[in-house]
Amino acid sequence: MKRYTTTAIVLHWLMALLILAMLTLGHYMHDLKLSPLKLQLYSYHKWAGVSLLLLAVLRIVWRLTHKPPELVLPCWQQVASSSVHGLLYLLFIAMPLSGWLMSSAKGIQTIWFGLIPLPDMVEKNEALGHLLGKVHGSLSSLLLLLIGLHIAAALKHQFIDRDQLLSRILPGKSSKGKLP
Amino acid sequence: MNMIKIALPALLLFASSVQAVEYGTFQMNQSALNFAYKQMGVPMQGKFKQFSAQIAFDPAKPGNARAHIDVNLASIDTGSTDANEEVAGKLWFDAKTYPLASFVSSGVKAAGGNNYQVSGKLSIKGKTLDIVTPVTIKTDGKRAIIDGSFNIKRLAYGIGTGEWADLSTVADDVQIVFHLIVFAAPVIPSSTH
Numbered sequence: 001m002k003r004y005t006t007t008a009i010v011l012h013w014l015m016a017l018l019i020l021a022m023l024t025l026g027h028y029m030h031d032l033k034l035s036p037l038k039l040q041l042y043s044y045h046k047w048a049g050v051s052l053l054l055l056a057v058l059r060i061v062w063r064l065t066h067k068p069p070e071l072v073l074p075c076w077q078q079v080a081s082s083s084v085h086g087l088l089y090l091l092f093i094a095m096p097l098s099g100w101l102m103s104s105a106k107g108i109q110t111i112w113f114g115l116i117p118l119p120d121m122v123e124k125n126e127a128l129g130h131l132l133g134k135v136h137g138s139l140s141s142l143l144l145l146l147i148g149l150h151i152a153a154a155l156k157h158q159f160i161d162r163d164q165l166l167s168r169i170l171p172g173k174s175s176k177g178k179l180p
Numbered sequence: 181m182n183m184i185k186i187a188l189p190a191l192l193l194f195a196s197s198v199q200a201v202e203y204g205t206f207q208m209n210q211s212a213l214n215f216a217y218k219q220m221g222v223p224m225q226g227k228f229k230q231f232s233a234q235i236a237f238d239p240a241k242p243g244n245a246r247a248h249i250d251v252n253l254a255s256i257d258t259g260s261t262d263a264n265e266e267v268a269g270k271l272w273f274d275a276k277t278y279p280l281a282s283f284v285s286s287g288v289k290a291a292g293g294n295n296y297q298v299s300g301k302l303s304i305k306g307k308t309l310d311i312v313t314p315v316t317i318k319t320d321g322k323r324a325i326i327d328g329s330f331n332i333k334r335l336a337y338g339i340g341t342g343e344w345a346d347l348s349t350v351a352d353d354v355q356i357v358f359h360l361i362v363f364a365a366p367v368i369p370s371s372t373h
């Protein structure tokens with residue numbers, strides 16, 4: 001079975017790790033009492049979020065310029081797969097963007113790694129900041145749901161269908177297909 | 181006869197505006213007390229919503245100018261409710277024990293044009309330190325507009341101790357920016373008092 005390009009595989013797993021870490025961190029830090037640790041974690045979360053936004057742009061450009069390996073699936077699976085992947089890509093952009101805007105609306109500029117200031121695209125506005133916080137949180141729940149579906153589908157193909165679909169995105173294996 | 185009725189008050193008005201005017205009626209609702217600091221390297225701004233000032237300023241005798249400013253620390257607005265509650269607490273202002281910060285001037289020096297140098301004592305959280313701040317004062321006969329800013333080190337006053345003493349999270353330097361409007365002191369007829 002043909003595999004994804006090495007770049008696509010690296011981007012997939014790098015973003016997968018970062019996104020899972022960010023979802024965990026986001027939920028953890030949100031409930032913390034105000035403390036230096038909380039302020040630090042929020043900054044790290046924002047820095048990682050901006051990094052993820054750049055990775056997402058890179059990934060989308062790569063995806064549009066490199067056809068993924070062809071795959072024959074039943075029609076309903078084709079539709080489900082395209083929908084989930086499409087929504088995931090959408091959230092790769094919407095998650096960091098809503099976070100960035102929320103930060104601006106709350107009056108806190110995002111300075112990437114403490115070095116590169118991002119422009120505030122909205123002015124400080126308490127109500128808008130609150131709203132964007134809700135949006136960011138809801139999108140994170142949707143993202144978690146989609147990731148769950150994505151993993152469940154991959155596991156189904158691997159262990160129920162046993163169609164080696166997963167090997168397309170796994171690192172290290174030969175592109176010649178399965179070993180005897 | 182009517183001419184005299186009109187002309188007399190007008191003359192008096194004219195006379196009073198030529199005389200040196202002392203500015204002494206503080207206008208809270210037109211004044212502002214803001215501060216700026218850095219949090220995780222990000223410039224942040226806040227303000228105090230309640231403060232009072234007793235100011236006396238005569239442009240002809242700036243050396244005699246006086247200022248006494250009291251700031252209600254619980255009226256702080258950092259931009260978030262969480263932070264407002266936190267900074268009123270013991271580690272920051274301990275606003276229950278020390279509700280007011282105060283500045284009392286000890287000297288005013290003219291520094292050319294509208295510029296002055298004001299020195300005085302700033303007391304916060306039971307600590308009193310000497311500060312000097314440049315000030316510009318513009319007057320138009322009706323009001324004096326006083327602007328200036330100076331920096332303090334928050335830890336010198338014990339603001340943000342304990343876990344907050346870590347300066348890499350909230351910086352030590354805090355800039356205080358003030359904009360004070362003082363109206364000309366009302367002329368009180370000496371015969372009635």
